[in-house]
Amino acid sequence: MDSFILNFAPTGMIPTKQMSPYVPVTAEEIIEEVLAANEIGITIVHLHARDADQKPTYKASEYIKIIEKIRLYAPELVICTSLSGRNFNTFEFRSEVLELFPDMGSLTLNSLNFPKSASVNDPEMIERLAEKMSASGVKPELEIFDLGMINYAGFLIKKGILKPPYYFNIISGNISGIQTEPDQIGLAIRLLPEQSYWALGGIGDQQLKANLMGLLNGGGVRTGTEDNLYYDRSKTIKAKNADILKRIHRIANELEVKLMSPKEFGDLGFYNPNIKR
Numbered sequence: 001m002d003s004f005i006l007n008f009a010p011t012g013m014i015p016t017k018q019m020s021p022y023v024p025v026t027a028e029e030i031i032e033e034v035l036a037a038n039e040i041g042i043t044i045v046h047l048h049a050r051d052a053d054q055k056p057t058y059k060a061s062e063y064i065k066i067i068e069k070i071r072l073y074a075p076e077l078v079i080c081t082s083l084s085g086r087n088f089n090t091f092e093f094r095s096e097v098l099e100l101f102p103d104m105g106s107l108t109l110n111s112l113n114f115p116k117s118a119s120v121n122d123p124e125m126i127e128r129l130a131e132k133m134s135a136s137g138v139k140p141e142l143e144i145f146d147l148g149m150i151n152y153a154g155f156l157i158k159k160g161i162l163k164p165p166y167y168f169n170i171i172s173g174n175i176s177g178i179q180t181e182p183d184q185i186g187l188a189i190r191l192l193p194e195q196s197y198w199a200l201g202g203i204g205d206q207q208l209k210a211n212l213m214g215l216l217n218g219g220g221v222r223t224g225t226e227d228n229l230y231y232d233r234s235k236t237i238k239a240k241n242a243d244i245l246k247r248i249h250r251i252a253n254e255l256e257v258k259l260m261s262p263k264e265f266g267d268l269g270f271y272n273p274n275i276k277r
Contacts, residue, residue, distance in 0.1 A: 003260040004252060005220030007080075007169065007199045008042040010034060010241050012226035013056040013087055020229045022240045025054045027065040033241050034066075038074040040245045041259050045070070046080045046106065046141065048226070049097075058093040060100055067100055075277050076262045078270055080104035080141045083129055086119040091128050098136045101274045103266065104167070105133050107140040109149035109156075113176045126152075130161050137272040142168045145177035150191045157193060164195035165269045169222050173206030180206040185213050197268070205233045211248060215255055221248055 010033045015023040024033045027049070034045050049062040063081060070077060081102040083094045098105060107129055111120045133140055140162065144150055156162040170188050172180040178188060180202050192198060201222030202210025211221045223244050231239040231247075252259065271277070 003258045003264070004215060005043045005197060005199050005260050005265060006041065006245070006248060007044040007046055007201070007220060007222040008034070008037045008241070008245065009046040009201070009222060009224035009226035010037070011050075011224075012048050013082075013084065015225060015229060016054070020225065020238045022238055023225050023229070024241075025050050027062065030066050031069045034070055034077075035073055036242055037245055038077055040242060041249060042077070042245065043220070043260050043262050043265050044078040044080055044104070044141075046082070046222070046224075046226070047102075048082045048084075056087050058088045058096055060096050063097045064100055067102065071275070074262075076266065078103045078262050078266050080106060082106050084108070084119065085121050085125065086114070086117060089120055089125075091125060094125075095129060095132045098132055098138055101136060101272045102138055103270055103272045103275070104139045104141045105129070106143055106169075107133070108143040108145070109152045110146070112145050112174065115175055127156070127161055130156065134161075134163070137274045139167065139270050139272075142166060144168050144170045144188065145174055147178065147188060147191065150188060154193060164193075166193060166196045167270065168192060168196055168198040170198060170200050171203065171222070171227075172200065172210050173203035180209045180213065182213070185210075185217070189217055189219065197265075201227055203227050205230070205235070207244075208233065208247075212251065215248075215252060215257060220260075223248060 024030045051057040081097045083105045199220030199222040200214030207228040214221045231237040
């Protein structure tokens with residue numbers, strides 16, 4: 001790619017204020033962080049929502065508070081919502097947010113273990129979510145934690161369930177998945193299907209290393225305090241999302257790689273046609 005995709009993940013299902021005071025957990029905090037990130041420069045925002053008790057939620061009634069404000073103040077930004085099965089594993093719960101017509105929705109292409117929990121994604125669930133996304137004008141954000149998930153993407157492509165162009169997040173550093181090593185990352189990139197766009201993210205202290213490899217390999221970057229609460233690998237400085245994003249821009253500037261704007265990416269086929277901009 002001539003320019004790089006910057007996929008911003010400001011908060012996930014796990015981080016809390018007790019872990020870091022800089023993690024956005026309320027709708028207002030998430031909106032503020034996303035709009036500030038948009039000013040710095042991002043391509044996609046990957047959203048999780050929290051309820052009134054700051055616990056992860058699947059409810060569209062909570063997501064809409066965030067999405068409406070982003071669409072109002074950053075109308076060109078590509079909005080991706082989480083459809084994760086880590087906390088909620090019924091089709092009705094996981095697909096509810098699709099009624100808001102986000103541009104993209106996350107789709108993990110297999111089950112996997114995290115250090116203290118599992119994310120269960122059986123074949124029927126994956127296919128139903130993909131089909132509901134297609135019917136809603138939502139492009140899948142294909143989440144890849146190991147090489148088998150890339151193979152499964154190819155299987156879904158052959159069945160006609162996934163259609164180009166494709167977008168992949170390659171997530172490295174999980175205990176049961178691909179690691180942030182050149183041979184493993186290089187093979188994952190090589191195995192991606194044609195007409196694929198991709199970004200590389202790393203969990204915990206693998207984040208910066210993964211982000212650098214994404215830029216150096218001509219791809220994109222997924223980054224934010226969803227994946228890592230620390231700015232440094234020695235874990236002495238708690239990360240702020242703005243600082244993480246500014247660091248990526250400094251490195252990209254030194255590499256003479258420009259950011260792909262949200263509109264450039266959206267116009268490739270990643271905007272939801274049901275939303276007027």
